[in-house]
Amino acid sequence: MLLYLGRRMIAGLVLFIVSSLITFLLLSMSFDNIIATRLGPGATPEQIADMAARLGMDRPVLIQYLDWLGGLFRGDMGTSFFTGADVMSQLPQRISVTLSVVLPALTLSAIVAVLLGVWAASRGGWVDKVCQGFSLIGNLIPNLLVAIGLVMLFAIELGWLPATGFVPMEQDFGGWLRSITIPVITIFIGGAANIANQVRGTMIDELRKDYIRTLRTRGVSPRAILLKHALRNAAGPAVTVLGLTFITMFGGALIIEQVFALHGFGTFAFTAATSGDYTVMLGVMSVGIGLTVGMNLLVDIVNGWLNPKARVY
């Protein structure tokens, strides 16, 4: 298991480096644009070249990347191209806003989806219809419309909850809860629909396997068969989907943040990208890739724990 862990971690690190290199190369293609925009329309090519030299952008891209990567490993992401603020120190606060919406939504999705999926797969009948209907509705309507629909209903029509804004948890817990309710429900609907469908599908497949029948012929209780055997076997794919859902939620939170005026990570990224604040963009990129790689690593570890066969690889 330790060997497995070590191998996965090294693979994750290599992935991070390759993936961030690709993104860096893509971003570097627009460095000239960014400088030109910064200097304004009247800038001469000399001025642009001068600024590029000052920022070290005249060096080979690979050197620039290594320079940036070295900084990253030292915990230095540079300062904002516009405000001069330290990038690294701004990130935690922005990430925490997004996570405080995404994590509750993910937890809620996972709980509801597993309960619904397992129940539907083992009972069938109307429970199954409810589960399938729920998954369908969750997939049918774009998140954007769900978000706006919920705002219109709960905030504008009923006036129960604030439409926009974010209250930090440590400042006012009740206010925080109220401020995240609609965004969390929005993200939850899409996420739970996907996971429930996945859990239902794998549980159905699992319950039809030979070993389940053999366990039944031994007189093992249906509850143990369902929860101890089938669910543990079905948990692997479910955890994988949960990991993917987290990544999608975190990336997609951008739109939710915009609708609800939450100043989270997505908004941070968006503002930086529209203004061409490339140091912030690079910081955002490393967080995005880091989260994906980290999540995949976590999924691998959990799967390795769940399924002894997976540890071999």
Place this chain on the structure above:
Amino acid sequence: MATDEARKSVLHRLLRDPQAVITASILLATIALGLLANVLPQHGPNDVVFGNVNLPTGSPGYPFGANQLGQDIFARVLHSINTAWVSALIGASVALVVGTTFGLIGGYFTRLRSGVEWVFTVVMTLPGILLLILLMPLTGGDFRATMLIYGFLMSPGVYRIVRNQTIGVSKELYVDAAKVSGVTHTRILFRHILSVVRGPIIIATSFLTGTAIGVQAGLAFLGVGSAEIASFGGMISQGFRAINIDPMQFIWPSIFLGLITANIVLFGNALRDALEGSRPKPQKITATQTTEGFSAEVSGPADELAVLQVRDLGIAYKSPAGVLNEVVRGVNLTIRQGETIGLVGESGSGKTQTAFGILGVLPLEAKVTRGSVRIEGNECLGAPEPVLRALRGNTIAYVPQEPMSNLDPVYTIGSQLVEGIRAADGCTKPEARERAIELLGRVGIPNPQRVFKSYPHEISGGMAQRVLIAGAVASRPKILIADEPTTALDVTVQAEILDLLRELQEEMNMAIIMVTHNFGVVADICDRIAVMKQGQIVETGQIEELFANPSHEYTKMLLDSILDEDTIRTDPPVRQGANQ
């Protein structure tokens, strides 16, 4: 030719499915509306008329009204439809072309697989929508460029599907045959493999289309891209800001966006049903076997000495048309203590269904139509599950055919044995543990302590079959149903397993029902034999009598088909193509 037929029938099924027809019509209608975007409205999408700011829905020349800039909402909706479909087209095509190409390469050329795999693993770590945002300085927010990149980001999904399918098909014999006979790789890929992976690709495409449209709308909502290009996201964002002036400005684009994405999903589902057939349904493991039109009337008297008596057992499955087809048709079987009976017949004759029916573990789709199953005089058909559960393991036990798939892969051998023992007679964990290790030794496993701690994938097939036998006999059952217990094993191991079963039978005085198609096994171990054909028992008898003097034609045929060195086949070889 066969694929043409299949394609035709898929199309037929789609045309007969109202969900497919309705959703496809709606989607086509939106496309048609989009194509008429420059014809139907009286204004261009970007025409600004200041006098017409915030015109209500239904105003002359402005059927959907005008927005805060005085632009025709109808015109903008139609142009947004085009934007949406173009996004879908670009995103889905890129994902499809990239994913399919590399999926075929990675699946077919084993040597290139790990390299291709790596590339897609990297693509999967690229931060999705975030990346699209970060690349704005490069793409200028243009939705076509953005969707091109998004296509790449979606390609790993397609790649996975195609790769898995291709790996599956590449193992098929006809692909091997094509390779051996010198057909070029490209020809094999295009002729044989692409035709198989086509179905899953089509399904994936429909969902990619929906995702692309949703993402494009989301980005436009954020304000990515030029305001000149009409897009649902942009219109919704604009309408949302004017929600207090006229909610219709927001509702029109929402309706159309919702209509398109919802219908894509619904059409995708219909497409999947048509291409893949009905999906597996939930399996109730808590319920007793379903009976339908059940008749408990049985012929013949109850045999008081029998440990198991099956009379007139009927098991049926519903055809797609809803008709019940009996696969087991009135089976009678009586077995006494210590007796071994061979249930023989070719595959599909209903042997295994009979076995499952007796054990009460038929799949949900099966219906018990008639008859009686008595274990030690107690009727089991229709008995509640807890009653049957108490019998299983204790009185009646089962040894499956395929050893590996009948062990739960995620638990150790030991924990599975302990669980079974405790379920059957409720002893304590240490007791069960001790007994499990003892049993493993008893069934001839050389190192019981080690195997006890092993996972199923760490032991061989023959070993696994011994484990399953140990599990079955753990609570000294009176009846053991062995469903082709040696078929999946090597010949040398087969004989050992039969010896083991015989020994255990003598030791525990069990009655054994040996389900098999192998007369060698029957001759080796059985006292009596029951020959099954098309769901019925056509002949029963003592083994010597039946071997010496078979009365039923089918039995004679089965006996004749045994191959040994002494018989020389005199029948003519099967004509080529006779099976096609």
